[in-house]
Amino acid sequence: MSAPVPNPGILDIHAYVGGEAHAPGASRLIRLASNEGALGPSPKAIAAYKAVAEQIHRYPDGGSSALRAGLGRRFGLDAGRIVCGNGSDDVLQLLTRAYAGTGDEVLHSVHGFAIYPISARFAGATPVAAPECGLKTDVDAMLARVTPRTRVVFIANPNNPTGSYLDKAELRRLHAGLPENVLLVIDAAYAEYVDAADYTDGSDLVDEFSNVVMTRTFSKIFALGGLRLGWAYCPAAVADVLNRVRGPFNVASSAQAAGLAALEDTEFLERSRRHNAQWREWFVGQVRDLGLVVHPSVANFVLISFAEQPGDRADAEGARQLLKSRGILVRQMGSYGLPHCLRVTIGLEDEMRAVVAGLADWVAGK
Numbered sequence: 001m002s003a004p005v006p007n008p009g010i011l012d013i014h015a016y017v018g019g020e021a022h023a024p025g026a027s028r029l030i031r032l033a034s035n036e037g038a039l040g041p042s043p044k045a046i047a048a049y050k051a052v053a054e055q056i057h058r059y060p061d062g063g064s065s066a067l068r069a070g071l072g073r074r075f076g077l078d079a080g081r082i083v084c085g086n087g088s089d090d091v092l093q094l095l096t097r098a099y100a101g102t103g104d105e106v107l108h109s110v111h112g113f114a115i116y117p118i119s120a121r122f123a124g125a126t127p128v129a130a131p132e133c134g135l136k137t138d139v140d141a142m143l144a145r146v147t148p149r150t151r152v153v154f155i156a157n158p159n160n161p162t163g164s165y166l167d168k169a170e171l172r173r174l175h176a177g178l179p180e181n182v183l184l185v186i187d188a189a190y191a192e193y194v195d196a197a198d199y200t201d202g203s204d205l206v207d208e209f210s211n212v213v214m215t216r217t218f219s220k221i222f223a224l225g226g227l228r229l230g231w232a233y234c235p236a237a238v239a240d241v242l243n244r245v246r247g248p249f250n251v252a253s254s255a256q257a258a259g260l261a262a263l264e265d266t267e268f269l270e271r272s273r274r275h276n277a278q279w280r281e282w283f284v285g286q287v288r289d290l291g292l293v294v295h296p297s298v299a300n301f302v303l304i305s306f307a308e309q310p311g312d313r314a315d316a317e318g319a320r321q322l323l324k325s326r327g328i329l330v331r332q333m334g335s336y337g338l339p340h341c342l343r344v345t346i347g348l349e350d351e352m353r354a355v356v357a358g359l360a361d362w363v364a365g366k
């Protein structure tokens with residue numbers, strides 16, 4: 001008897017493994033492995049979430065209208081071209097499956113976000129990884145890998161896990177080098193953390209060109225990862241496609257309500273941004289003082305490189321295990337092709353101090 005067979009490409013997928021969430025035996029858990037906003041969600045978002053409880057027998061608004069209107073107001077965007085999803089992962093998957101299929105190629109940078117090759121394979125397409133230069137997207141290397149089969153190009157800006165970003169000019173240069181039939185997806189999951197003057201989330205390119213989409217999430221600075229809420233800002237034709245293929249009720253009413261409240265709490269957002277900038281700078285300085293290499297980051301995490309010599313994996317893994325023995329969870333980077341690195345999310349002050357103390361003990365004991 002033959003068993004059902006999944007579509008081509010699916011069994012080539014290495015299932016996404018998220019950041020660890022448990023450290024058996026630890027009395028206190030410090031979770032810095034998933035880039036969740038350090039301060040947690042806005043109290044107004046939690047109140048809005050609770051207020052929905054009495055109505056959960058009702059289907060949600062399938063068009064997420066109030067939330068989209070709020071996003072439009074807040075960011076000065078056309079709400080009619082915003083499509084919300086069950087996390088931005090959902091939107092990224094839908095875009096890939098809508099625009100790429102068997103025989104097509106989906107391009108991303110080699111240390112780009114892990115969902116890009118996964119969604120390419122799910123679509124039956126071939127993921128193509130362009131090399132980076134100094135842990136930063138290399139526009140020329142990306143453009144050199146565009147072929148007649150390329151359908152979708154992903155760029156995380158800033159990128160997870162490297163923390164680097166492409167400035168406005170480089171992003172435009174990447175777009176300018178792409179054929180008009182190739183969809184450029186700018187994944188700006190960490191946009192709110194960036195304060196560099198030469199940064200753009202890409203929404204300006206969406207307004208100008210018919211082949212650019214920007215995606216955003218409520219999982220990072222808004223700290224609503226558990227609710228699963230993301231969105232895309234699209235040209236009208238792409239929004240139309242997403243609205244045809246998305247689930248009719250793909251965003252829970254609780255997520256819509258909490259997302260809107262979080263969006264409107266600008267004071268909390270500003271506090272979260274300032275917290276991140278302050279403790280990222282402090283943490284980077286402390287870790288460099290320990291003699292470790294920390295890569296510049298504009299996001300809410302930093303990538304630390306351990307010695308790139310034989311045995312380097314043991315170095316990063318040794319440091320991670322020492323931290324874990326103290327209940328501190330950081331992200332291993334083997335699946336991103338960076339086994340000699342660890343990624344650390346910027347958390348609360350005492351959490352960052354605990355990481356530095358752990359790394360100092362690890363360096364001293366080596």
Ligand SMILES: Cc1ncc(COP(=O)(O)O)c(C=O)c1O
Pocket residue numbers: 034035086087088089090113156158159160187189216217218219225228229230
């Ligand atoms: C670059 C990037 N894009 C998208 C996501 C997915 O976010 P979510 O599906 O929670 O919206 C993440 C999460 O880690 C990310 O780092």
